[in-house]
């Protein structure tokens with residue numbers, strides 16, 4: 704795992720955006736899985752600001768996760784956190800993006816649909832995600848199998864309560880639907896971003912603890928091209 708500390712959130716986001724832009728210019732048909740949440744918002748802004756008109760014409764995006772029971776157009780949905788700042792401004796065509804439907808009546812079929820979509824693209828080139836305070840990647844909560852593809856997860860209390868920050872009013876969050884850790888491990892490049900002092904304790908655990916499924920982010924240490932990029936406030940080295 705490559706660990707890199709950037710002086711500021713701005714520098715971290717610039718690096719992440721430049722990495723994606725350089726990658727798609729060299730690999731125009733790339734498939735990229737991106738996270739929702741607050742962490743990648745400045746990266747998305749910088750990608751949009753610096754993209755050339757045809758950079759993303761043939762690129763495919765996969766949205767990492769979704770809250771079960773939340774409508775796609777809810778401003779707090781994972782979809783909204785990716786669609787509004789990245790997908791819409793880049794003008795990505797609907798057939799080139801996969802979102803989980805948190806309202807799907809058959810969640811297992813929804814997982815299979817996303818698994819099939821990713822497989823049809825030959826897997827993920829890049830997966831770039833944030834990290835939860837309990838070490839989750841996407842909504843792969845502690846205990847998630849490293850062998851799992853897309854699946855439904857039961858959310859820990861900390862995830863349900865921290866998740867309230869995305870919503871205007873109290874919203875019950877009990878389950879998530881997420882790309883699996885096997886997707887993460889099979890991606891050609893895996894990147895975890897973290898910023899701010901709230902993430903320092905979990906970054907310390909990722910750096911110090913052995914690879915184990917109780918701490919999903921340790922999957923990064925199993926990856927042959929895994930990167931943990933943090934700002935100085937989240938640095939725990």
Ligand SMILES: N[C@@H]1[C@@H](O)[C@H](O)[C@@H](COP(=O)(O)O)O[C@@H]1O
Nearest residue numbers: 738739740741742833834835841
């Ligand atoms: N579902 C999201 C994830 O997609 C995100 O990567 C992570 C970190 O969120 P944030 O970047 O807001 O700290 O947890 C949330 O629960």
